[in-house]
Amino acid sequence: xxxxxxxxxxxxxxxxxxxxxxxxxxxxxxxxxxxxxxxxxxxxxxxxxxxxxxxxxxxxxxxxxxxxxxxxxxxxxxxxxxxxxxxxxxxxxxxxxxxxxxxxxxxxxxxxxxxxx
Amino acid sequence: xxxxxxxxxxxxxxxxxxxxxxxxxxxxxxxxxxxxxxxxxxxxxxxxxxxxxxxxxxxxxxxxxxxxxxxxxxxxxxxxxxxxxxxxxxxxxxxxxxxxxxxxxxxxxxxx
Numbered sequence: 001x002x003x004x005x006x007x008x009x010x011x012x013x014x015x016x017x018x019x020x021x022x023x024x025x026x027x028x029x030x031x032x033x034x035x036x037x038x039x040x041x042x043x044x045x046x047x048x049x050x051x052x053x054x055x056x057x058x059x060x061x062x063x064x065x066x067x068x069x070x071x072x073x074x075x076x077x078x079x080x081x082x083x084x085x086x087x088x089x090x091x092x093x094x095x096x097x098x099x100x101x102x103x104x105x106x107x108x109x110x111x112x113x114x115x116x117x
Numbered sequence: 118x119x120x121x122x123x124x125x126x127x128x129x130x131x132x133x134x135x136x137x138x139x140x141x142x143x144x145x146x147x148x149x150x151x152x153x154x155x156x157x158x159x160x161x162x163x164x165x166x167x168x169x170x171x172x173x174x175x176x177x178x179x180x181x182x183x184x185x186x187x188x189x190x191x192x193x194x195x196x197x198x199x200x201x202x203x204x205x206x207x208x209x210x211x212x213x214x215x216x217x218x219x220x221x222x223x224x225x226x227x228x229x
Contacts, residue, residue, distance in 0.1 A: 004160075006160075031215050033217075040224075041221055041222075042206055042219035042220055042221045042222050043161075043206075043219050044219075045216070045217075048215070048216070050215075055215070056216065089158065091160050091161075093160075095215060097215065106151075106163075106217070107163075108153075108160035108161050108162070109160050110159055110160045111158070111159065111160045113158055
């Protein structure tokens, strides 16, 4: 089975520019997560989707970050405008929501490393 | 408050030696605990997943233990290799949710 796909792998932008990340979860996974991982720290949940609805976006800086999952499959995360402190790895993960799939199916993508200069 | 704490924060060992990483959690009600290996610049990769009823689970040279009474877990790495150099993250999921609480990780460096 194909894993969680993310693109781009790397992105360098200047502060105040905009950037977008894309995630394609494992087929059939209803739950999709976006995490921000600053160097040396554990991942921090930004937003969690259940199909195309938002379950938790309490830690998403909504003044500059937005995310959508229009058809309940792919998702995009956007930052506009970017700040220096947004430099991090942005991880996408997906999971089924029931049965043993819910236990063993939680899978990460390789992440997008963002550098804001 | 649901929290996951890991120790040590970083560890340096010589190739071939064993080591043990610790994870303490306060997540309740508990569903499962996972250990992940994360190479620099990559996404975390699952090593083990343990539910409430499991005390020990192995994956090659990695052995995880879980004491649900004391809310502690450990990850033991046997005969370390240079490729074991990575961050190891403990993640706990609360029962009835699809939320995962992450520890800050232990950064392991294996030297030749």
